[in-house]
Amino acid sequence: MKTGGCECGSVTYRSEGPWRDIISCHCEECRRTSGHFWAASAVPAEALQITSERTLKWFRASDVASRAFCTDCGSSLFYRHDDKSYIAVGAGTLDLPTGLKLVEEVFCHEKGDYYALSDGVAHHDQWSAAWKAQDEAGQ
Amino acid sequence: MSTQTGRCCCGGVTFAFDGPPSQATACHCTQCRRGSGHYWAAVHVPLASFQLTLSDTLKWRNSSEWAKRGFCAECGSSLFYQMTGEDSINIGAGTLDSPTNTQIKRHIFVADKGDYYELTDDLPKIEAY
Secondary structure, three states, X not given: OEEEEOOOOOOEEEEOOOOOOEXXXXXXXXXXXXXXXXXXXXXXXXXXXXXXXXXXXXEEOOOOEEEEEEOOOOOEEEEEEOOOOEEEEEHHHEOOOOOOOEEEEEXXXXXXXXXXXXXXXXXXXXXXXXXXXXXXXXX | OOEEEEEOOOOOEEEEEEOOOOOEEEEOOHHHHHHHOOEEEEEEEEHHHEEEEEEOOEEEEEOOOOEEEEEEOOOXXXXXXXXXXXXXXXXXXXXXXXXXXXXXXXXXXXXXXXXXXXXXXXXXXXXXX
C-alpha cells in the first residue's frame, strides 16, 4: 500500500498498486505544469483510490490526455492518457518512503536548456520502453 | 535589455521580466516536491522588473507563515513563490520560454529530497537553505 497527497492535504490517495517504477518527463507540457519537469509512477486506474477529492480538478491538457491538480494549492497530482488504462501519479506527491526508483527519462529532446539529465538512467527522445511494457501487460 | 517571457501550460497566466534572469535554484523541500510533482526549480527576479501580462487565472495561496505560492487555477501550473515582505519573486524555471538564459547552480533542502532519485551533478547541495 502506498499513500500520497497534495501540498495542502486536500487531495489524498492510496493504492495497493502494482506501482510502476518512476519515469521523468521533459516534454514542454510537463515542464510548464510542474515548474521544472515532472516525474511519475503509475498504477492501473481501477487500483487508484482517491480518498479525498473535493478540490481535485481535471484539466484537458492536450488532444490525448488530461491532468489533475488541487484547486487549493495547485499540486500536480495525476496524468491520464486517453488510450491508457493506468494513471500516472506525480512521484513528489507520494508519501515517503516510496520504495520506488527513477529508471528512465523521456521526451528528452524537449528538455529545458537550464539543467542536465540524470546520470545512470536511460534517456529517450520520446516514449519509453517501460511504458510499452506496461501497455503490453495490459496494466 | 532583453525581455524574458513565460507562461503556464494553458496560457491563462503569462509574464515577462527584464533579463537575463538569475541563476536557478532547485528546491527539494516537501512543499516543492508535492506542489510540482517532483521537485521545483526557480529563478529569482526583482519585482521592479517583473510584469504579469495576463493573470486571469492566477491564484495565490499562503503556503506558510512566510510565503505564498502562485499557480494557474485552470491548469494547475506551479508558477511562483514569493516570500512575505520581499521585493522579489521566484519563478518556476519550467514555465520560462526557451531559451531561458539561465542554469541551475545549486540544490537546496536536499535533506528533504525524495528517495527515488539521485542528484548526479556536481552542483552544491545544501542541506537546508
